[in-house]
Amino acid sequence: MTTQRRTTTTLACCTALVLALGATACGGPVATAGGGDKALNGQTITVAGVWSGTEQKNFQKVLDAFTEKTGAKTQFVSTGDNVSTVVGSKIEGGNAPDVVMVPQVGVLQQFAKKDWLEPLSRTTEKSVDTNYAPVWKEYGSVGGDFYGLYFKAAHKSTVWYSPDALDQAGVKPPKSYAQMLKSGQTVADSGLSAFSVAGEDGWTLTDWFENIYLSQAGPEKYDQLAAHKIKWTDPTVVQALTTLGKLFADKQLIAGGQKGALSTDFPGSVEKVFGPEPESAMVYEGDFVAGIAKDQFGKNPGTDLSFFPFPAVEGGEAPVVSGGDAAVVLKDGKNQKAAQKFLEYLASPEAAEVWAGAGGFLSPNKKVDPAAYGDDTSREIAKSLTDAGDSVRFDMSDQAPAAFGGTKGAGEWKILQDFLRDPSDPRATAGLLEDAAAKSYEG
Template sequence: MMRRRTTLLASCTALALALGATACGGGPVSAGGGGKSLSGQTITVAGVWSGSEQKNFQKVLDAFSEKSGAKTQFMSTGDNVSTVVGSKIEGGNAPDVVMVPQVGVLQQFAKEGWLKPLSKTTQQSVDSNYASVWKNYGSVDGTLYGLYFKAAHKSTVWYSPDALDQAGVKPPTSYDAMLKAGHTVSESGLAAFSVAGQDGWTLTDWFENIYLSQAGPEKYDALAAHKIKWTDPTVVDALTTLGKLFKDKQLIAGGQKEALNTDFPGSVEKVFGPKPEAGMVYEGDFVAGVAKDQFGKKIGEDANFFPFPPVGDGKAPVVSGGDAAVVLKDGKNQKAAQQFLEYLATPEASAVWAEAGGFLSPNKKLALSSYGDDVTRETAKSLVAAGDSVRFDMSDQAPAAFGGTKGAGEWKILQDFLRDPSDPKGTAAELESAAAKAYQG
């Protein structure tokens, strides 16, 4: 589940520096017709955000209120979005809009009959301004229910420029070159990678990037939908590739045992903290927020990234995640809710959060100048340029019992694989057993 990450990172997601100008492209776009047409009305928006994410989203809500005249209320759901929203619906107090952090939850809501299709205006904006992959992830049985407003780029490897300079290596452009560069970094006195094995979701992200590059998008889609089994040879191949990293004690800070005791913020600290232990850490664009907010690093100078490199003959992967806005049937103000989503579909709305920081948009019409620093601009450019080759985080598409539960399913099995990566075929069989039970359920 995407939110297990971004809720964890709520206080450390301010990726960009503040920016004064708002080049959105296409001029101002009215929300709900403009002219304070929603004066006297109130919409309730539910989402998992807290901390700085909630604060920055509030700026978007305030901008909509200023434009439309509507009042807005934000309700934080915590991690269990479906449970909280379900109870609100049963109690007759459903929110008007929910920001859904997982594809699987959006599909669940649609199949429960909880969602309204998005307005023609929003659909037209999605058709014009988004790669079709985002429409596909927001649709169920051909009907568009979800607008992806906020995205994450999860194919970024973050590094200390000082560490790579000291080792005399440049950012690598292939997976094998990355491991080779890692050995050179290790020989210079630091471990190559800090791995957050205590948080099983980071290990799923490692696997997904390798699998997408090595097996290709068609196999990725099939595995994500469990149309092929986890015992497929492509899975074994990806685990074998990942295992080469996991079993190399020269590459992982503190070895496998310490990696299993390192959480995500701790993994960033091992690279960008006061006592560096490693030169690189893999995770999404939100690494920059931790490096900047917690350790005072200047993004682009003290901390930088290179794209997750292609594996073998494959293409460089672009794995993403995101939050989709949906309108509930049982909300008390569906008209205003639909107009709010029409606003969220504009580059104007995205620019509000882009300027605040800690945000990427899949909206192609959002000018890169809206982001506050060059590194964020490069990350956003990479995400948009990937177009339909973007693939949503695979574990976020799976049933939570398999792809999103601590101490169970994929998280636990990949932690066991980090501990002992000697049997990729056996690990694949365990993954298939767990997946089969979860998808049947």
């Protein structure tokens, strides 16, 4: 999952978080880091992750709260997108960080198989068993050992829309995928295209496919395909591509048609709905869409923009596809005791509420106080994520080897871009996906 994929924007309604007093400008609950015994005075931990910009600043508030609580000093190291390469070089150089925030299930598994990771403490494990849906522990475990604590999550089953655009077209948020396309046609008839699609960024197309596939084929098939236990030529894949292809083939529904979509990157797709000169009524992507709309175009969640859950396809269940960043402890870190204490802190509702108050954050922790989130839209999305329980499924392409699921201009990204360009042969596209998947999984 790239930094762009996770996004660097926020939904913040606050401009500051006063940790020492435990108050937020949003009027949320006290999110205090007080009450610690300073047991880690004099110790320092290094935390590495992909975050930069606003995300890094907000995570620093969590680090500062941990320092206030325990006395431990912290240092954050931004790795950029290539986490595994950077961490590997630091381990080889004898300068391994103590904690890494890992943005992909596949990378976490890679670290575990290289024997880089220390299992998490029983205290952390107990917190996850109590406060998280079991699926999150499964995604953080390898070979029966629990290595990864999912601290920050993304909800990637949200369709964002302009309330004014839907009102002018006389349509309401749809309850089914077929209804969404029908409503989109009504919107197109009113003068705007229905959807802005970020085809220039292949990862957005994988997210479209994954939501359709999870709803249409069901979670069991989704898990099998994610692990390459069934082939991409399976009839369920062809069926999902056929469903997606109907949208891609309809030039009235997509802003600029296929050619326009292929020249639109993710931020541009948000601009086409919420920018100064709207071209579309809706854009599908994760909860982070709202951050871009707010920060770049001054749109306020709940008034200027809203969302509806990605609708169920052909009688299936509405999908909940997620992503997230898991905290892991490296064996070669210099301060494992403090690192384990840090993860115990991250597993607490208290730590999550620090960032929730700052915005641009969702927690899988069911005990996080909803009032900690800065606006009703964030609260609604967070509730949707935790209410989904074990039906949540992690982004499929992030579970795959990077050569297939995470490389620009190659693998799934490139094949789905070609499918957007010409969606006439879903079966042939499935064959190309299987060829690419087989090579990457064998590698």
